[in-house]
Amino acid sequence: MLKFNLKESFLAICHYIGADIVSEDIETLTQDGQDFDLRSLEKAAAYCGLNVLKSRRDLIDLSEDDLPCILQLKKKHFMIVTEIREGECFVTSRKHNIGIWMPVARLANVYSGIIYRFSDQKEKASLTRSLMPSWFQEQMKELWPHYTQVLLATFMVNLLTLALPLFTNMVFDKLIPTFATDTLLTISLGMLGVVAFDFTLRWLRSFFVDDACRIIEKRSEQFILGRLVQLKQSELPDSPGKITHAIENFAKVKEFLSGTVLLSLLDVPFFLLFTLVIGLIGGVMVMVPLVIAACLIPITIFSYRRSREQANQLTKVNNAKSTFLYEVSSELEAIKTLGAGRKALARWRGLVTNSASASLMSKQSNVLLNTVVASATQCVVIGMLVLGVYQIHSGNISPGSLFACIILGSRAIAPLMNLAMAVNRLSFSLKSLREINELLGLSGEDDGHDKINVPTLRGFIEFDKVSYRYSASESEVLKDINLKIEPGERVAILGASGSGKSTLIRMLQGLVEPSEGNILIDGQNLCHLNLDHYRSHCAIAPQKPSVFSGTLKSNLMLGKSSVSTERLDEACHVAGIDSFVRQCSRGYAHRVLERGENLSGGQRQALCLARALLRRSRLTILDEPTSAYDNYTETLFCERLPGMMQENQTLILITHRMNLLQLVDRIIVMAEGRIIADDSRNRVLDELSQSSAASTM
Numbered sequence: 001m002l003k004f005n006l007k008e009s010f011l012a013i014c015h016y017i018g019a020d021i022v023s024e025d026i027e028t029l030t031q032d033g034q035d036f037d038l039r040s041l042e043k044a045a046a047y048c049g050l051n052v053l054k055s056r057r058d059l060i061d062l063s064e065d066d067l068p069c070i071l072q073l074k075k076k077h078f079m080i081v082t083e084i085r086e087g088e089c090f091v092t093s094r095k096h097n098i099g100i101w102m103p104v105a106r107l108a109n110v111y112s113g114i115i116y117r118f119s120d121q122k123e124k125a126s127l128t129r130s131l132m133p134s135w136f137q138e139q140m141k142e143l144w145p146h147y148t149q150v151l152l153a154t155f156m157v158n159l160l161t162l163a164l165p166l167f168t169n170m171v172f173d174k175l176i177p178t179f180a181t182d183t184l185l186t187i188s189l190g191m192l193g194v195v196a197f198d199f200t201l202r203w204l205r206s207f208f209v210d211d212a213c214r215i216i217e218k219r220s221e222q223f224i225l226g227r228l229v230q231l232k233q234s235e236l237p238d239s240p241g242k243i244t245h246a247i248e249n250f251a252k253v254k255e256f257l258s259g260t261v262l263l264s265l266l267d268v269p270f271f272l273l274f275t276l277v278i279g280l281i282g283g284v285m286v287m288v289p290l291v292i293a294a295c296l297i298p299i300t301i302f303s304y305r306r307s308r309e310q311a312n313q314l315t316k317v318n319n320a321k322s323t324f325l326y327e328v329s330s331e332l333e334a335i336k337t338l339g340a341g342r343k344a345l346a347r348w349r350g351l352v353t354n355s356a357s358a359s360l361m362s363k364q365s366n367v368l369l370n371t372v373v374a375s376a377t378q379c380v381v382i383g384m385l386v387l388g389v390y391q392i393h394s395g396n397i398s399p400g401s402l403f404a405c406i407i408l409g410s411r412a413i414a415p416l417m418n419l420a421m422a423v424n425r426l427s428f429s430l431k432s433l434r435e436i437n438e439l440l441g442l443s444g445e446d447d448g449h450d451k452i453n454v455p456t457l458r459g460f461i462e463f464d465k466v467s468y469r470y471s472a473s474e475s476e477v478l479k480d481i482n483l484k485i486e487p488g489e490r491v492a493i494l495g496a497s498g499s500g501k502s503t504l505i506r507m508l509q510g511l512v513e514p515s516e517g518n519i520l521i522d523g524q525n526l527c528h529l530n531l532d533h534y535r536s537h538c539a540i541a542p543q544k545p546s547v548f549s550g551t552l553k554s555n556l557m558l559g560k561s562s563v564s565t566e567r568l569d570e571a572c573h574v575a576g577i578d579s580f581v582r583q584c585s586r587g588y589a590h591r592v593l594e595r596g597e598n599l600s601g602g603q604r605q606a607l608c609l610a611r612a613l614l615r616r617s618r619l620t621i622l623d624e625p626t627s628a629y630d631n632y633t634e635t636l637f638c639e640r641l642p643g644m645m646q647e648n649q650t651l652i653l654i655t656h657r658m659n660l661l662q663l664v665d666r667i668i669v670m671a672e673g674r675i676i677a678d679d680s681r682n683r684v685l686d687e688l689s690q691s692s693a694a695s696t697m
């Protein structure tokens with residue numbers, strides 16, 4: 001029988017689905033030497049973009065949807081199933097890519113009942129996205145058990161609150177007249193027990209709320225960043241400051257969930273319970289809290305509306321502040337050298353003034369509201385005392401009942417007061433939630449369609465009548481582009497600044513979608529491809545180098561989980577950053593600051609170029625890869641690159657440097673968003689030199 005251990009079985013699955021992973025990758029991922037268990041399997045699967053689902057399942061229930069899968073056999077052996085038919089499963093071997101049909105009855109003798117299935121991570125993500133409008137509500141739903149505990153604790157706490165007024169009533173009406181000290185002692189001890197229980201419940205309630213909040217915080221923040229990465233580039237707000245502001249503001253939602261606002265909301269329904277008890281004890285005395293509540297409700301509603309407007313205003317000015325701060329902090333050097341500090345300061349002053357006055361208005365109305373609301377308890381006590389005197393005088397209630405009503409009245413009105421005071425924070429929390437919902441609700445790259453995985457990219461590219469217009473631009477920046485690039489071709493794209501070269505490359509990476517026409521990759525429409533998967537087969541050195549804080553190695557390995565040192569050395573050698581790595585005392589472990597601030601422009605560019613070359617992808621796109629290089633390093637790069645490129649690797653090179661054209665066989669020339677020449681290198685260069693000679697005559 002074809003039995004494996006778990007690791008071999010997983011490799012067999014990968015081989016079957018064409019996932020790009022080898023045994024060495026798994027060893028690096030799971031730290032060789034450790035047992036390959038479920039955790040290791042999950043890690044290795046995630047590397048291939050898969051989720052593992054381990055469950056119990058009868059063989060009889062196995063369906064096409066579960067395939068390919070791993071069956072756990074009785075003696076810790078495993079077997080993979082790739083096909084099923086009436087009463088039989090096809091179990092296969094990785095090494096020989098062959099298998100046998102085995103009767104289910106025979107398999108059942110050795111099968112332990114446990115199956116490992118695999119689903120595409122994107123499928124799971126798109127499932128989450130289908131819940132997008134209510135992603136937050138969904139999370140809250142999952143936390144329902146936590147909030148049930150909170151509700152239960154709230155209910156108990158409020159019930160226990162009744163004990164004190166009832167005790168007071170009894171003391172005044174029964175124990176003082178009879179001087180029943182034994183009863184007083186017994187009931188007092190009982191009351192101490194109630195206080196201890198109340199204390200525990202309150203503590204538990206805030207613990208449950210904090211715990212729920214911690215879970216929401218963890219899940220939401222993971223979800224937010226995960227979703228952000230998947231959003232369509234063209235849909236994102238123009239300013240990164242807006243994005244960070246929306247995410248930072250999410251803290252207000254967490255504050256709402258963990259703070260007094262939520263607890264005051266939960267306490268509000270108990271107003272009815274307390275007024276009911278006041279009605280039972282004091283009859284007409286119930287009118288006092290009802291009247292005060294009736295006054296508080298419109299004040300609360302008015303205050304909520306006002307604070308909503310203020311929240312909108314404050315968010316707007318704070319957005320502008322964050323955006324400006326982001327810009328200034330990232331371009332501090334340019335501001336200094338250009339002597340633009342004063343101008344920046346003047347603009348900052350304007351923004352700060354706006355923000356300070358918006359925040360002052362919000363604070364002032366909050367303080368006014370708090371002062372008005374704080375008087376409500378006093379009004380309840382005064383109202384109760386005045387009405388109580390008449391009621392006692394007419395024999396309707398006892399003095400004990402009056403005391404009990406005063407305590408209950410204050411308690412009944414407290415949640416309404418808290419709510420009125422919390423509306424300001426409530427409107428800010430809701431505003432923040434709306435803001436983040438709007439951001440996360442933008443279209444994602446993989447929303448809507450079932451996306452196709454390209455198991456291995458051949459690199460055949462076709463632009464079919466492609467046009468594109470940026471939402472902010474007045475006219476099309478690409479017009480009716482028809483283009484075919486065969487696998488293994490080496491192509492340069494030339495053109496004046498603004499002719500659309502980088503936009504064409506951005507489209508090729510699926511960052512922006514054609515306004516018209518289609519882009520086909522190996523015959524498949526790019527918009528139907530799983531972009532994450534497709535991009536994992538591409539390597540790009542962008543025009544603007546993107547360097548992150550970490551080490552040289554972490555920057556080189558971005559998007560790659562393991563790579564041999566030889567490969568790393570080779571890529572750095574070709575990109576011309578090897579001598580710098582050698583100069584650094586810690587080599588690849590050399591510390592890189594945020595955005596590569598401690599590297600020169602050329603080093604940053606070389607780092608990104610080495611990162612792209614390291615991937616040895618079928619499709620390599622280099623967008624002005626040597627624009628920051630000196631001539632000598634550029635010449636070395638031109639000499640070394642051909643030795644590294646394999647025959648089947650397609651190269652697309654955007655450049656203004658004539659020196660780099662020796663790397664390609666074909667040249668495409670663009671002007672004003674159109675292809676104006678597309679031919680072999682020599683012919684295009686001849687044409688270009690003829691036309692430049694003609695223009696100088």
Ligand SMILES: Nc1ncnc2c1ncn2[C@@H]1O[C@H](COP(=O)(O)OP(=O)(O)OP(=O)(O)O)[C@@H](O)[C@H]1O
Nearest residue numbers: 470472473477495496497498499500501502503504
């Ligand atoms: N995000 C954007 N929003 C609006 N217009 C844009 C955007 N990015 C680029 N453009 C416009 O699109 C046109 C093509 O830009 P693109 O960057 O593709 O040119 P390019 O040929 O790569 O130029 P260069 O050689 O200077 O890099 C330009 O006119 C540019 O102003």
